[in-house]
Amino acid sequence: METFKNALIFLLNEIINELYPKQCIICGKLYSDEICSKCYKTLEIVAKSQKNKNKSFNEHIYLFKYGGTIRKLIIDYKFNDKAYLSDFFTKIIIKNEKICRKIKSYDIIIPVPIHKKRKNERGYNQSELIAKKIAKNTNQLQLVTDSLIKQKNTVAQSTLTKEQRKQNVKQVYKIANKQKIQNKKIILLDDIYTTGSTVEECSKILKQNGAKEILVLTIAKDEIN
Numbered sequence: 523m524e525t526f527k528n529a530l531i532f533l534l535n536e537i538i539n540e541l542y543p544k545q546c547i548i549c550g551k552l553y554s555d556e557i558c559s560k561c562y563k564t565l566e567i568v569a570k571s572q573k574n575k576n577k578s579f580n581e582h583i584y585l586f587k588y589g590g591t592i593r594k595l596i597i598d599y600k601f602n603d604k605a606y607l608s609d610f611f612t613k614i615i616i617k618n619e620k621i622c623r624k625i626k627s628y629d630i631i632i633p634v635p636i637h638k639k640r641k642n643e644r645g646y647n648q649s650e651l652i653a654k655k656i657a658k659n660t661n662q663l664q665l666v667t668d669s670l671i672k673q674k675n676t677v678a679q680s681t682l683t684k685e686q687r688k689q690n691v692k693q694v695y696k697i698a699n700k701q702k703i704q705n706k707k708i709i710l711l712d713d714i715y716t717t718g719s720t721v722e723e724c725s726k727i728l729k730q731n732g733a734k735e736i737l738v739l740t741i742a743k744d745e746i747n
């Protein structure tokens with residue numbers, strides 16, 4: 523029943539979003555886009571790329587430093603039923619030239635999975651909605667959601683210390699449909715990069731199962747840790 527209710531809320535939000543004139547998601551002013559030009563200018567897009575030889579993924583690129591307006595939008599998106607914000611995040615990603623150039627050389631996009639139970643509670647996987655829209659807007663990227671699976675429901679990473687986070691994600695993911703990732707150049711999408719434990723664990727299992735290259739793409743990076 524709960525699953526059905528959440529699915530319905532999600533669907534209604536999508537319909538309302540299509541029917542009504544858009545409002546700027548930051549200042550609320552009616553506008554032709556998700557964000558008005560004035561608020562757009564206040565966003566500090568960094569689109570920073572980092573390569574780290576000690577990680578299982580080859581590169582990490584993020585759009586924003588986690589904080590201020592972006593922090594508020596991500597929290598709203600994940601926890602306050604604002605699934606429609608996926609349009610905004612997708613646009614920011616695909617409008618960025620640096621990221622677009624990179625995306626072009628990859629084969630598939632995989633959103634970091636959430637557990638079935640959490641997905642039912644929330645009604646959607648926040649990373650999956652964005653990955654789906656990126657795949658739709660860039661013709662050659664294929665969305666794969668049935669290969670990297672979260673098999674255990676874990677405590678939210680945000681509540682744990684760095685060391686606890688590492689332990690919390692161990693043995694949590696598994697691979698199905700191995701052929702879909704073998705020899706593939708993969709974009710792994712997540713919302714926030716904090717200690718990197720989640721994307722590291724996902725990348726490790728993807729590489730162990732034959733993934734060729736992995737680019738981790740996140741909306742934000744939390745630099746506290």
Ligand SMILES: [Zn+2]
Pocket residue numbers: 546547548549550551557558559560561562
């Ligand atoms: Zn505005």
